[in-house]
Amino acid sequence: MPSIGVKLYSVFFKLLLRHRMLNTGVSNTKDGYGTISRANATGIPANASFVDGVATKDINIDPFTSLSLRIFLPQSVLPRDQIRQLTAADVLGFVRGHETQMEKEWENAYRKGQNLKSLSGEWKGDLTQSTVYQGYLPAKSVRNHKKLPIIVQFHGGGFVIGSKDSASNDMFCRRMAKLCNAIVIAVGYRLAPEHKYPAAFEDGFEALTWLAKQANLAQCNKSLEHVPSGYFHKGSEMYRELVDSFGENAVEPWLAAHADPSRCVLLGVSNGSNIADHICRRLVKAGSVLEPLKVVAQTLMYPFFLGKVPTHSEIKLANSYFFDKSSCLLAWKLFLPDECPDEDHPAANPLIIDPEFPLKRMPPTLTVVAELDWMKDRAVAYSEALRKAHVEAPVLEYKDAVHEFATLDILVNTRQAEACSEEIAVWIKKYTSGKDTEFSY
Numbered sequence: 001m002p003s004i005g006v007k008l009y010s011v012f013f014k015l016l017l018r019h020r021m022l023n024t025g026v027s028n029t030k031d032g033y034g035t036i037s038r039a040n041a042t043g044i045p046a047n048a049s050f051v052d053g054v055a056t057k058d059i060n061i062d063p064f065t066s067l068s069l070r071i072f073l074p075q076s077v078l079p080r081d082q083i084r085q086l087t088a089a090d091v092l093g094f095v096r097g098h099e100t101q102m103e104k105e106w107e108n109a110y111r112k113g114q115n116l117k118s119l120s121g122e123w124k125g126d127l128t129q130s131t132v133y134q135g136y137l138p139a140k141s142v143r144n145h146k147k148l149p150i151i152v153q154f155h156g157g158g159f160v161i162g163s164k165d166s167a168s169n170d171m172f173c174r175r176m177a178k179l180c181n182a183i184v185i186a187v188g189y190r191l192a193p194e195h196k197y198p199a200a201f202e203d204g205f206e207a208l209t210w211l212a213k214q215a216n217l218a219q220c221n222k223s224l225e226h227v228p229s230g231y232f233h234k235g236s237e238m239y240r241e242l243v244d245s246f247g248e249n250a251v252e253p254w255l256a257a258h259a260d261p262s263r264c265v266l267l268g269v270s271n272g273s274n275i276a277d278h279i280c281r282r283l284v285k286a287g288s289v290l291e292p293l294k295v296v297a298q299t300l301m302y303p304f305f306l307g308k309v310p311t312h313s314e315i316k317l318a319n320s321y322f323f324d325k326s327s328c329l330l331a332w333k334l335f336l337p338d339e340c341p342d343e344d345h346p347a348a349n350p351l352i353i354d355p356e357f358p359l360k361r362m363p364p365t366l367t368v369v370a371e372l373d374w375m376k377d378r379a380v381a382y383s384e385a386l387r388k389a390h391v392e393a394p395v396l397e398y399k400d401a402v403h404e405f406a407t408l409d410i411l412v413n414t415r416q417a418e419a420c421s422e423e424i425a426v427w428i429k430k431y432t433s434g435k436d437t438e439f440s441y
């Protein structure tokens with residue numbers, strides 16, 4: 001059973017969550033949606049330094065919807081002779097005893113996580129270049145370094161809370177980037193009740209569409225670099241006109257240098273699992289619309305599934321820890337359209353499948369469930385449906401675990417959370433390593 005501390009925290013968590021959702025001010029707004037006062041609104045700032053082996057960067061990809069992404073780049077992209085963790089003590093040791101304006105500028109910039117290379121002057125000390133990933137543009141020496149798989153992550157929070165840059169999500173994504181040796185991209189999708197269904201689902205698909213465009217732009221730029229000078233060169237008008245038509249300035253350098261779009265995994269947490277699964281189904285129906293991006297597998301962590309006919313766990317564990325059934329039903333009410341607040345809505349119930357839908361074409365799917373989560377039975381049933389369609393779909397169940405046991409702020413540092421991340425990494429590496437590896441649970 002969970003500890004006394006977890007039980008007490010769960011009580012306060014549920015009270016606060018319900019208070020926020022019940023006080024959305026829906027009836028007091030012109031658009032009829034209202035807002036929720038959310039904690040951690042500012043989040044953890046991105047840092048181009050390799051903090052604990054991972055550098056991060058935020059990107060806004062849609063000015064109309066404010067859709068944003070956070071890229072987590074593992075330090076393994078650097079050549080081995082450049083990999084070195086530099087602490088604040090190292091930096092202070094270099095500047096101690098010096099009083100020049102430039103050295104003070106470097107020290108202050110390091111404390112704020114700024115790009116050291118962008119500062120004026122030339123540093124005379126012995127700072128390693130791997131402290132900051134040379135701003136937002138990889139060094140030429142590492143542009144053609146090894147390519148890493150992509151993990152597209154969707155945070156949890158019942159469609160109404162949570163963010164890509166919350167402390168717990170930032171920590172979880174850093175952990176996955178290191179364990180999987182992959183580039184993790186956390187999606188900052190729109191939340192309800194300000195943005196009801198299908199806003200979050202559309203944002204998720206748009207994020208993958210952007211990644212596919214990035215892959216194509218990177219390939220175009222790489223091809224142009226090898227065009228013989230007899231045709232045109234980078235200084236010519238013809239070259240500038242061509243690359244501008246493809247949007248050269250829109251190329252994301254970290255992804256262009258290190259991302260392998262042919263090895264993409266979707267990772268959903270709670271309601272993020274619903275988004276990931278929706279995207280997979282949409283891709284199955286649409287075919288190869290996102291080439292060269294290819295989703296090779298997905299991981300659903302304690303999916304936020306629901307249905308009209310209650311399962312055994314939905315009855316027995318209705319008052320479970322943190323996200324109980326009544327709170328989740330309220331979250332669904334805030335998310336689903338007013339004209340269709342149905343528990344069997346396609347966004348909620350994965351077992352309501354069009355008989356014409358080719359379920360057998362779904363990617364391999366790992367499902368993680370918690371013993372004390374009231375939603376676990378429906379997640380297991382969906383996994384069984386996938387296996388009946390001959391899709392590899394194992395289930396990992398964790399004893400004495402609660403919903404979001406591996407990603408919630410109070411639990412993300414527990415040994416059980418770490419073990420869960422490690423086992424997910426085993427699954428992901430099976431489909432991203434490019435090698436035939438044994439895998440069994």
